Amino acid sequence: MSGATWSEEDEKHLLSVMAHEVNNAVTPIRAHAAILGQAPLLDEGASRSVAAIQRLADRLAGLAADMLDTSRMHSGRLRVAWAAVDLREEARAAVAEYAPLAEERRVALTLAPGPPCPVVADAARLQQVLSNLVSNALRATPAGGRITVEATSRDGGATVRVCDTGVGLAQGEADRLFRPYTQGAGSKGSGLGLYVARGLVAAHGGRIWCESPGKGRGATFAFSIPTAPPGWSGMASAAPGAAQ
């Protein structure tokens, strides 16, 4: 890397190397947490510590995944594995994934009823976007609040909305949130999650946005994707490549 200037190539290299290093640390952390978890007669405090280690390792793994995806996005290597997907089922899976955490934080997390939302998309990548939006909403919503996830089909596309009653956004904040290394006021993290989510939705030919009536009045994060990519023939072999 050059000392005087910081090129895009330098950034890609740094992200890739850092992700590798984080992953190399998370693998043994998870293994050691599992070893501790197997110990007989762990008291309640020790069990909580093991759970905290596992949760923090998951957070680091998510950070590494975001760094790798950012590096891939910047070098045009982000791939989408197209297949028939029910977006509503993906939304249901995301709600189920975060249900225990929502319960722990006393936040009502629900999936709004509705019919299936068939699309041609990459289920794993959409799950990544949904996880990001639901986990962000959980962080932004205090105890006693509500998060509702909706999946709808309309006019050749499908839309998912994650609506929360949380801290909301100040005027002008919404536009900044999808830029790299940008966080919402008071939130923590690398600032890559929504940026990666935007890249993943864009790879599907869709768009992602957020709306809020103002600070303290909740927010809605949403994305729309076309029912199928342009030129989709319905054959799995038409996929441009496996997701990496």
Added chain:
Amino acid sequence: MTANPTVLIVDDEPDIREALQTFLEKSFAGVRVITAGSAQEGIAALRQGPDLVLADHRMPGRTGLDFLLEVRLRSPDVPRVLMTGHPDAQVAIKALNEAGIQRLLVKPFDPEKLAALLRELLEVA
């Protein structure tokens, strides 16, 4: 399958080798785990007759994939697993088609996945 199977872990990261070795030995009473820090050391360790070989892909010198290609030539019946933090389609295809791997483990993996893999490939409880 052997009553007390041996697992060979090849990874250039000592922390990973140690953690996975301890995890597997604590999880499976009859399993012996040996480790190597490079492909070259891994080749030498094959003399100990492992029943399962796990190798990290990205290592200084020869890659884990190259190492597993050689394992296939020397001990074709020994199951092989490639570990990688950079899941790349080309590497995965070569690993499946040429090195004949049984699994690709994407780092950082849940150690329970590794335990499940041992139960399946080595039929250990």
